[in-house]
Amino acid sequence: MSKKSAQELVSQILEGNTRGIAKAISLAENGLAIQSKEELIDSLYSHCGNATIWGITGPSGVGKSTLLDKLLEHLRRDNHKVAVIVVDPSSPFSGGALLGDRLRMQRYATDEQVFIRSMASRGHPGGIAGATSDAVKIFDAAGYDTIIIETIGIGQSEVEIVKLADVVLLILVPGLGDEIQALKAGMMEIGDIFVINKSDLNGADRLQSELQYVLNLRGEDKSGSEYPLVMTCATNNQGINELYDRTNHYLTTLTQSGILSRKHRKRLEYEVRAIATAKIREKIDFNSRLETQLDGWINEIWLKKASPYKLINQKINGLIKEMEHR
Amino acid sequence: MSKKSAQELVSQILEGNTRGIAKAISLAENGLAIQSKEELIDSLYSHCGNATIWGITGPSGVGKSTLLDKLLEHLRRDNHKVAVIVVDPSSPFSGGALLGDRLRMQRYATDEQVFIRSMASRGHPGGIAGATSDAVKIFDAAGYDTIIIETIGIGQSEVEIVKLADVVLLILVPGLGDEIQALKAGMMEIGDIFVINKSDLNGADRLQSELQYVLNLRGEDKSGSEYPLVMTCATNNQGINELYDRTNHYLTTLTQSGILSRKHRKRLEYEVRAIATAKIREKIDFNSRLETQLDGWINEIWLKKASPYKLINQKINGLIKEMEHR
Numbered sequence A, B: 001m002s003k004k005s006a007q008e009l010v011s012q013i014l015e016g017n018t019r020g021i022a023k024a025i026s027l028a029e030n031g032l033a034i035q036s037k038e039e040l041i042d043s044l045y046s047h048c049g050n051a052t053i054w055g056i057t058g059p060s061g062v063g064k065s066t067l068l069d070k071l072l073e074h075l076r077r078d079n080h081k082v083a084v085i086v087v088d089p090s091s092p093f094s095g096g097a098l099l100g101d102r103l104r105m106q107r108y109a110t111d112e113q114v115f116i117r118s119m120a121s122r123g124h125p126g127g128i129a130g131a132t133s134d135a136v137k138i139f140d141a142a143g144y145d146t147i148i149i150e151t152i153g154i155g156q157s158e159v160e161i162v163k164l165a166d167v168v169l170l171i172l173v174p175g176l177g178d179e180i181q182a183l184k185a186g187m188m189e190i191g192d193i194f195v196i197n198k199s200d201l202n203g204a205d206r207l208q209s210e211l212q213y214v215l216n217l218r219g220e221d222k223s224g225s226e227y228p229l230v231m232t233c234a235t236n237n238q239g240i241n242e243l244y245d246r247t248n249h250y251l252t253t254l255t256q257s258g259i260l261s262r263k264h265r266k267r268l269e270y271e272v273r274a275i276a277t278a279k280i281r282e283k284i285d286f287n288s289r290l291e292t293q294l295d296g297w298i299n300e301i302w303l304k305k306a307s308p309y310k311l312i313n314q315k316i317n318g319l320i321k322e323m324e325h326r
Helices: A003-015 A019-030 A031-045 A066-075 A098-106 A125-139 A158-163 A178-185 A205-215 A239-257 A259-281 A286-302 A308-324 B004-014 B019-031 B031-045 B063-076 B096-108 B125-141 B156-163 B178-185 B206-215 B238-254 B258-283 B284-302 B307-323
Strands: A052-056 A082-088 A114-119 A148-149 A167-172 A194-198 A229-231 B052-057 B084-088 B116-118 B146-151 B167-172 B193-196 B230-232
Touching: A003 A019, A003 A031, A003 A125, A019 A031, A019 A114, A019 A125, A019 A286, A031 A125, A052 A066, A052 A158, A066 A082, A066 A148, A066 A167, A066 A239, A082 A125, A082 A158, A114 A125, A125 A148, A125 A158, A125 A259, A148 A158, A167 A239, A178 B193, A194 A205, A194 A239, A194 B084, A205 A229, A239 A259, A259 B206, A259 B284, A259 B307, A286 A308, A286 B258, A286 B307, A308 B031, A308 B258, B004 B019, B004 B031, B004 B125, B019 B031, B019 B116, B019 B125, B052 B063, B052 B156, B063 B084, B063 B146, B063 B167, B063 B238, B084 B125, B084 B156, B116 B125, B125 B146, B125 B156, B125 B258, B146 B156, B167 B238, B193 B206, B193 B238, B206 B230, B230 B238, B284 B307
Parallel strands: A052 A148, A052 A167, A082 A114, A082 A148, A167 A194, A194 A229, B052 B146, B052 B167, B084 B116, B084 B146, B167 B193, B193 B230
Antiparallel strands: none
């Protein structure tokens, strides 16, 4: 990208131009134009930090999209400008379910204040978490005050992604069976607010007791309207009000107590470390470089054209010098 | 070391001066003077490649030293100039047994054609194998035509050390019990000639059949005087003639077939790779460097004094530049 078109793109994003935003996110997803992407994010960075980030996660089939749809209604009623990033690290293309969601969300197609974007492809350099983080910055700089990251499935990538959020809603349904056991073992830690959706199904009460038990273990001492467990039935709008209010209340408390700021700082730490580590790993891909050269080194030493230590020292310094210019 | 004294040391070694040799080996063992050591080895390198290298290995208590003592007699009778390197990577000091050996070998104390040196300390940079390899080069350049490396114990270090040898004598005795099982599992591969010492002990026949079985598995098709299994009883000089002849025969065949040259090439490969890998690991100790700096980076980005990618790229290049000058 030329310097001029890069500056133009930055201006478009800061004005909230949707075509510019879409282009920028594609750039963030695209591993081929790393330098352009980095310059773009760097240019936007000083304009970031104003959005509130929601994470919505849980196993597939729990009704995340319907719930999200209902929450969007509330957010729009309160006049929020909302960006939704739907992340599916496991599938290279948007599958059927995702397409259905897209259609369902089409009612926001003409709403300039709602931007829905899926990041559904694998193989982002630096991981899907890195690309999502860049997308969040683009939306943030573009003036979206609420950014919702929806992840599909439960796994390491999802955990990394929800670390980007200020508040994480973990959605469950009765009858998940073994899945809930696995969740309990570790993933439970990633939810700030637990949602039992499809609460009209059999087993909702049992799931509720189980989650209350987990919350007790976690030492949650909140009660009443602060208790981080909400029963919903998204399809007939039950419990959505309560969930929306409780999420906002949670965010307000977080902000006022100063915890949110510490959380942001932690997130930045995590992000800088991830970028630095990925870059180091990529730059210092010594093993493969060594393998391509080693035969030549050995030959020179074998033929006594060179002394071993002198040659090895020279060559390794050469490799390091090369790295520097990569 | 000054340039002048380094050149003097090289001259002393090439003349076969024993005090110079001893000084050089101490230098090779000493991690503090890496540069001097490397320059020394580099200076000697073009004079190397004339010595035949024997490896003698096996569990402790099998009588390696007595056997070595007897083999030395034969080597001296054939007018070889012999260097013996006794390696004990497991002990930081020469222990009792080693001291005993030293006393026993004192009969060579006045023989200018025999040089016995133990390398008994841990913690050589680049591993004991690296230091041993340097010592071999020093003796080689000093005109020792036969260099014997004796290792004590059986382990990964021993395997690496015997890779330096042209021929490896693996010494066993009857009644090793479990030890022989472990040997069979993997270490058997390191022996070129198997020696059953103390063959007057009970169980010698059984050990012989076991070893024959292993040799069959290995596809050894040599027979008669070429069969790589010799029964000895070093204390009363039994089988030593045979072992000595068979070892020399093995070496002659190896030389004539061109296998020895390929073996030397492989050894060089192994050595260059080991030095290069150790140097890279040492130079690129990124993790600890990153940890000391990361907090500072995060702070600058947090306070928006810098853009994330620009700062990270700059800092990483800085780290790489530092490495180059180490």
